[in-house]
Amino acid sequence: MVKQIHIENYKSVQSLDIELGRLNVFIGANGCGKTNVLEAIALGSAAAADKLDNEFLGSRGIRTVQPNYMKSGFTLHNSENPIILSIQNHEGENIELALEERNHRSWDVKFPKLEKIGEQRRKREELEDIIEAVSIVAAVEGKIIKKSKDQRENEINKILKDIYLETFSPEILQFLIFAPENYFLRRFEEESQIKPLGIRGEGLFSHLVELELSENFDILEKIKEKLSLIDWFENFDIFDDPSMFLSPKKIIVQDRFIKEGLYHFDQRSANEGFLYLLFYSTLFISPYTPKFFAIDNIDNSLNPKLCSELTKMLAQLAKEHDKQAILTTHNPAVLDGLNLNDDEQRLFVIYRNADGHTKARRVFKKEMPEGMEPVKLSEQFLRVYLGGLNHNF
Numbered sequence: 332m333v334k335q336i337h338i339e340n341y342k343s344v345q346s347l348d349i350e351l352g353r354l355n356v357f358i359g360a361n362g363c364g365k366t367n368v369l370e371a372i373a374l375g376s377a378a379a380a381d382k383l384d385n386e387f388l389g390s391r392g393i394r395t396v397q398p399n400y401m402k403s404g405f406t407l408h409n410s411e412n413p414i415i416l417s418i419q420n421h422e423g424e425n426i427e428l429a430l431e432e433r434n435h436r437s438w439d440v441k442f443p444k445l446e447k448i449g450e451q452r453r454k455r456e457e458l459e460d461i462i463e464a465v466s467i468v469a470a471v472e473g474k475i476i477k478k479s480k481d482q483r484e485n486e487i488n489k490i491l492k493d494i495y496l497e498t499f500s501p502e503i504l505q506f507l508i509f510a511p512e513n514y515f516l517r518r519f520e521e522e523s524q525i526k527p528l529g530i531r532g533e534g535l536f537s538h539l540v541e542l543e544l545s546e547n548f549d550i551l552e553k554i555k556e557k558l559s560l561i562d563w564f565e566n567f568d569i570f571d572d573p574s575m576f577l578s579p580k581k582i583i584v585q586d587r588f589i590k591e592g593l594y595h596f597d598q599r600s601a602n603e604g605f606l607y608l609l610f611y612s613t614l615f616i617s618p619y620t621p622k623f624f625a626i627d628n629i630d631n632s633l634n635p636k637l638c639s640e641l642t643k644m645l646a647q648l649a650k651e652h653d654k655q656a657i658l659t660t661h662n663p664a665v666l667d668g669l670n671l672n673d674d675e676q677r678l679f680v681i682y683r684n685a686d687g688h689t690k691a692r693r694v695f696k697k698e699m700p701e702g703m704e705p706v707k708l709s710e711q712f713l714r715v716y717l718g719g720l721n722h723n724f
Contacts, residue, residue, distance in 0.1 A: 332421050332655050339415035340403050341371040345688040352677035354646045357659045359681035359719040364689030365659045369508045369625045375416035375428050376506035378440045392508025392530045398432040418503055502622035510627040516606040517599050519580050527619050532610050536580055540571050557612040560640050561605055603632040615648040625657040635664035642668025646676050663709035671696035680719040
């Protein structure tokens with residue numbers, strides 16, 4: 332699990348340190364930088380996984396893919412400085428990335444820590460000796476040629492990078508920013524290049540079908556159980572008949588108030604709240620979805636009571652299924668689902684300081700004076716006790 336993140340020089344983030352729990356909620360004014368923090372993590376994830384092509388960045392949830400639009404503009408020198416991302420897990424292992432703009436469309440990725448650690452230097456020398464001994468020659472188009480110094484250097488760097496990344500938990504390489512949309516949740520034929528779930532909700536139907544075909548019935552039952560947060564829900568069945576020309580793929584939803592044998596409806600006519608809840612339940616329960624991810628605007632299409640109950644449910648699911656998530660929200664009701672007595676559940680106010688830099692402040696549980704009734708977090712947010720409602724915090 333990721334413990335601490337340090338970001339430099341990304342959009343509104345000049346320099347930011349944040350210590351994460353298992354379930355983290357970001358609140359703050361529009362444009363304060365909540366999504367910028369998520370994007371910086373996603374960019375670092377893509378860099379570590381060596382997937383910095385524009386199509387990969389967009390499919391991870393990064394809105395701007397051109398390097399010259401990603402760096403902060405607080406000084407003229409910022410455009411010359413690299414974007415820095417440092418990530419530490421709970422074992423104290425740390426990955427440090429530096430992304431330098433090669434041109435307006437691509438990056439050079441460096442791992443500064445590799446040059447600082449003596450052990451890695453020794454490994455580099457050992458590898459150089461090995462490669463010199465066994466890779467002096469290579470077959471290229473039937474001819475025997477000597478590998479160039481640059482070729483051997485690239486091989487060494489690749490091996491060192493693999494060694495470096497293997498010491499760190501792999502979840503950072505899978506980080507995505509999910510922002511499901513009603514359109515994609517209803518069109519289950521949509522697919523994403525990232526499996527099993529796309530950031531807009533693509534692939535949900537295919538993944539549910541795959542769970543059924545692979546006989547992961549216990550997972551499907553857990554997903555259905557969590558849908559009971561919606562009062563009318565009773566059950567759903569997966570319908571996938573390629574012989575049907577019209578609507579071959581459906582989820583048939585059963586409303587407990589409709590008499591048995593009468594009409595049931597599919598995802599195209601289900602209400603939005605059901606579809607979002609189905610997506611979130613699948614995301615947190617499935618063992619095939621990322622271990623570390625973000626959800627932007629978790630409150631989308633959900634009423635306040637459901638927002639609160641959903642937060643409680645996701646905190647429980649994150650612990651049960653070893654997931655770590657960052658949620659952003661503008662709905663105060665989401666906060667009421669948090670238990671700040673649990674250190675794994677954390678609330679952060681994201682704001683911009685007097686210089687315009689994005690900053691984060693963790694909100695801790697405060698004991699009320701004797702005789703005073705506790706004030707809900709939602710009320711504290713609305714009364715501006717927490718901050719995060721304007722830029723002048």
